[in-house]
Amino acid sequence: MRRSTKFAAVLTAGILSVALTACGGGSDNKNSANDTGSSGGKSDIKVGMAYDIGGRGDQSFNDMAAAGLDKAKSEFGIKTSESEATPDEAESAKEDRLIQLADAGYNPVIAVGFAYSEAVGKVAKQYPDVKFAIIDDTANTDKNVTNLVFAEEQGSFLVGAAAALKSKAGHIGFVGGVNTPLINKFEAGYDAGAKAVNPSIKIESAYLTQPPDFTGFNDPGKGKTAAEGQFDAGADVVYHAAGGSGLGVFQAAKAAKGLAIGVDSDQYLTASADLQPFILTSMIKHVDVAVYNFIKSVKDGDPLTGTVTFDLKAGGVDFSTSGGQVDDIKSKLDDFKKQIIDGTIKVPTTVK
Amino acid sequence: MRFDVRRAALTLAAPLLAIIFAVLVTSLVLAVAGDPVGEVWSTIFSKPKPRNIVNIINSGSVLYLSALAVAVGFRMNLFNIGVDGQYRLAAFVAAYVAGEAWLPGKLNVVFSIVVAIAVGAIWAGIAGLLRVTRGVSEVISTIMLNSIATYLVAYLLRQVSAKGTNNIHTNDIPVSSQLAGFKIVPDAPIAVYTLSLLAVVAAVFYWLLLNRTVFGFNLRATGQSESAAVASGVNVKKMIIVSMLISGGIAGLIGMPLLFGDSYNYGLTFQTGLGFAGIAVALLGRNNPIGIAFAALLFAFLNEQSNALQLTAGVSNDIVNIMQGVIVLSVVVAYEVVRRYNNAAEQRRVAAQLESTRQPEEVAA
Incomplete structure (x- = not known):
């Protein structure tokens, strides 16, 4: 037992440090939970949000969803309640989260991320009168479930083309957060876009973690190491689809005097001033628009149903122009955009 | 190892004290962070619904x-x-x-x-x-x-x-x-x-x-x-x-x-x-x-x-990780303390027995 005493101390220290960091991230909940909207018009709609791990403040996917909720809240004066997933939680905890929101009268309930796929499927059947929406998943076909998905490959195609047009070495890189089919879509579009510009381009590819280890979305250190490796190998533009780990990719770009491409939101706008010159563009995935549109449709009494795809045509994905680094190639990118929208270019969703 | 009431009580006391200690530490953390301590405990120690059971x-x-x-x-x-x-x-x-x-x-x-x-x-x-x-x-x-x-x-x-x-x-x-x-x-x-x-x-x-x-x-x-x-x-x-x-x-x-x-x-x-x-x-x-x-x-x-x-x-439910961590740590510490206390008591007892068996001989001599 004495060896186990020492071991317990180490283990506990580990648990505590994890818990403390997690609490740091979770402290925002306090302000948002159970708040009532104060500005804007009045609406008796109560919207429940169940975030994926990281929740509000993850500077990425969840924050984009929160932005959509905040916009709807200030415009429609809806009531909201929010809750987020914790690492290593049981599947029943996800179900519980949705059930608690539904029980408390929140309708619609929006689940952020495909991790809720099975939970939404089960809970939607138990609450046929509650409307559910899930982002990034199409598995559920229940009448009261709306699937909000994105054509990430189309937006990634455009930034891939931008990377190839800007690369002097004919050598670019891709850093994915976690090796899942969702992130593979980003890579597939990016590769296709780059090759559309330069068929002989060399593309590095790295994933930070393998599922079920989802820390790759929130580990700037790993992102930096991976991007450094790609810059060292000769790449001069690196695109990341790695959520919070992307900060490390930007830092690596600065150190190597290369260029980085952001993801999800227009990351030029949120990056610190010293990193901004190294951010070429960002592949914008309008999770905020999807959330806002869904809430609006419910409020207007004509809810979105089935699977709604937010693609280039619908303005669901795009490339950003902040910083002006893509101004000289914008016409070329817009041309690609037009071809994707009219169907001339079909963008693959899987990496060969 | 014979059954010993005091020993059994000590064994049970350790985890109970650990839980109480963990509640105190967690309350302190919540209070420092400005979170509602009472609501946290009333939620955690509320009666579970059948589904939760x-x-x-x-x-x-x-x-x-x-x-x-x-x-x-x-x-x-x-x-x-x-x-x-x-x-x-x-x-x-x-x-x-x-x-x-x-x-x-x-x-x-x-x-x-x-x-x-x-x-x-x-x-x-x-x-x-x-x-x-x-x-x-x-x-x-x-x-x-x-x-x-x-x-x-x-x-x-x-x-x-x-x-x-x-x-x-x-x-x-x-x-x-x-x-x-x-x-x-x-x-x-x-x-x-x-x-x-x-x-x-x-x-x-x-x-x-x-x-x-x-x-x-x-x-x-x-x-x-x-x-x-x-x-x-x-x-x-x-x-x-x-x-x-x-x-x-x-x-x-x-x-x-x-x-x-x-x-x-x-x-x-x-x-x-x-x-x-x-x-x-x-x-x-x-x-x-x-x-x-x-x-x-x-x-x-x-x-x-x-x-x-x-x-x-x-409050983030990660707070429960703190509580679990403190419970484990304090239980292990408590057991170690109990173990040392028992060892010392055992040594004293054996020493006392040796003492008492030797004394009659000395008296006889």
């Missing part, structure tokens, strides 16, 4: 299996930190096998469980083999094997899953092999996993093995003093290998209640981290099959009841 039993039984796998190693002074990797790999392979449905109905279930035990045992056995042949610490090798298991499962999952969905998973287990569970909690819309019974079976096996077999005696002897065990003719190398195989075999069972009672496949959202939770539960339960049961239910209770914290108190 079922969830507590379910996740308690899964935690129990995990802790038992760890405890087998602990009793032998082996740290199988690889329970996490062992159960994930075993659950994946078993889910694949069950999803392929080579056998009909319940036979499919039994076969898959056997496969899971075998896979868990083999994965843990690698660490045992490295330890006895190359002297590699099982702590290091099992951590490495956890990482390898992650990569291996991620790779294999991509190979066997249907394309076109973001939540890739193995084929669903056929309906004839899915287990409906026991509706033992009235008014609960969900059932207790049928394979929660595995926890009971494993508990009986663990108790019999350790207390009623020569192997169990040798295992405990080796755990308490390896040199003494060697001197009395125990083959320590064989013991290490067999203990790791048993530990890994039990680890293989961890995912089975979830697989056949809830998810019906192994995918990206299959529950992770159970192996590490098991280490804490085993420490709290002092490697005792009954102690572990209480510890597992306590952890499951805290996890389940904390789910509502974000909505009722606006």
